[in-house]
Amino acid sequence: MEQMKINRIRQGTVIDHIGAGKALAVFHLLGLKNDQTTSVTMAIRVPSRRMRIKDILKIENRYLDPTETAMIALIAPQATINIITNYTLEKKERVKLPTHLEGLLRCENPNCITTALREPVQGKFTVIGDSPLRIQCDYCLTIIATEEVERLFLRKI
Amino acid sequence: MGKGLITLRDYSRKEIEEILSLARVMARDQRTGTDIAKGKILAALFFEPSTRTRLSFETAMLRLGGKVIGFSSSEGTSVGKGETLADTVRTVSQYADLLVIRHPREGAAQLAAEFSSLPVINAGDGSGNHPTQTLLDLYTMIDHLKDLEGKEIALVGDLRYGRTTHSLAPALALFGVKLILVSPQELRIKNEIKVELDKHGVKLRETEDITEALDADVLYITRIQKERFPDAAEYAKVAGSYRIDRQLLGKRTPLIMHPLPRVDEIAADVDDLVTAVYFEQAGNGVPVRMALIVRALGLGG
Numbered sequence A: 001m002e003q004m005k006i007n008r009i010r011q012g013t014v015i016d017h018i019g020a021g022k023a024l025a026v027f028h029l030l031g032l033k034n035d036q037t038t039s040v041t042m043a044i045r046v047p048s049r050r051m052r053i054k055d056i057l058k059i060e061n062r063y064l065d066p067t068e069t070a071m072i073a074l075i076a077p078q079a080t081i082n083i084i085t086n087y088t089l090e091k092k093e094r095v096k097l098p099t100h101l102e103g104l105l106r107c108e109n110p111n112c113i114t115t116a117l118r119e120p121v122q123g124k125f126t127v128i129g130d131s132p133l134r135i136q137c138d139y140c141l142t143i144i145a146t147e148e149v150e151r152l153f154l155r156k157i
Numbered sequence B: 001m002g003k004g005l006i007t008l009r010d011y012s013r014k015e016i017e018e019i020l021s022l023a024r025v026m027a028r029d030q031r032t033g034t035d036i037a038k039g040k041i042l043a044a045l046f047f048e049p050s051t052r053t054r055l056s057f058e059t060a061m062l063r064l065g066g067k068v069i070g071f072s073s074s075e076g077t078s079v080g081k082g083e084t085l086a087d088t089v090r091t092v093s094q095y096a097d098l099l100v101i102r103h104p105r106e107g108a109a110q111l112a113a114e115f116s117s118l119p120v121i122n123a124g125d126g127s128g129n130h131p132t133q134t135l136l137d138l139y140t141m142i143d144h145l146k147d148l149e150g151k152e153i154a155l156v157g158d159l160r161y162g163r164t165t166h167s168l169a170p171a172l173a174l175f176g177v178k179l180i181l182v183s184p185q186e187l188r189i190k191n192e193i194k195v196e197l198d199k200h201g202v203k204l205r206e207t208e209d210i211t212e213a214l215d216a217d218v219l220y221i222t223r224i225q226k227e228r229f230p231d232a233a234e235y236a237k238v239a240g241s242y243r244i245d246r247q248l249l250g251k252r253t254p255l256i257m258h259p260l261p262r263v264d265e266i267a268a269d270v271d272d273l274v275t276a277v278y279f280e281q282a283g284n285g286v287p288v289r290m291a292l293i294v295r296a297l298g299l300g301g
């Protein structure tokens, strides 16, 4: 059993079916680097029936809010979130792409008003496609595709 | 409070037609003038110069009996000193009843609308939207062709950077036209816009050859700018091949439109044709903008 390769957790969250090599990004995205109170187990490139290979992140005593789940969907659209209580699976759900993103990314169009110096606005995007992921800036209407989203995202964290 | 206009992208054909029919009402008493906007002040914030758009907005407000304040370039203003657009907009909102904004960056009008307590009309932002131009273009086409359903409209020139066609093409798609997109390879329409056109299911054909578009009902010509080309010789060659003159047109009489200013993409010998309507088109900017002001100020009409 693939699950046995890494420790089970007593309670917390297991993020499964993360695309291979993306677990570290999810780790940073959740701010786990600076969170001294949780212990985290990360598995990278483990075999998976559904995905061939995948990453897994197990986080003790930590639960995700909807914004965090939405952010994970951007980087790992196939991920499942498993809530563990007392070593047993209490709830399991696929991440869902949000319809709207606010403040997470900055537009990549250098002539977009949101990238102007000191304007008090954050990037706002509408998700217009999920596979492949495509988002559109609410201001300048520039469309950003998957790889770009990831690049912009990782640059931030 | 009335309704501003940032983009036509989320407008239905019906909403657009309502504005156009209000514009037709405005056209009737355009010359005699009215005073329905008496006591109202329009603030024209032009962060980049645009003679035609600014003068036509000013004319529209004056014809309605209102007054205009504003600036026509950011030089010498607080903006030149580094003030943010958000701050300028919040300040001017304290003075006027309506904001009209022209800005070199895409999305500026949207941002202005978020920070303003007043209705905002977008008079062009970056290479993004230019909805008032689109409305006057539609007004002119419908004025001459009555129904646009099934008509062939050729958009010619710089379809990549020109904001006019970015705004116009998707709006035309709502009216059931067939589009011919005529441009040099390097100035083809952006993918974003094509995605939008596909969404509307519009019939379209792309070509680099202007002669393939001469039988269209409308030739909408736009300027090809020198800056888009690496060298002057290349520019001259490309621009020359999209030049419209009497000889090229032969006996054909498509409606010939241009957002102006033109340089030499339409020869002067075309001006006398009854179907060369570009000056009339510019003139239609007044009733259309009158309609938008009336609507934005919630004056009925």
Ligand SMILES: [Zn+2]
Pocket: A107, A108, A109, A112, A113, A114, A137, A138, A139, A140, A141, A142, B107
């Ligand atoms: Zn943008």
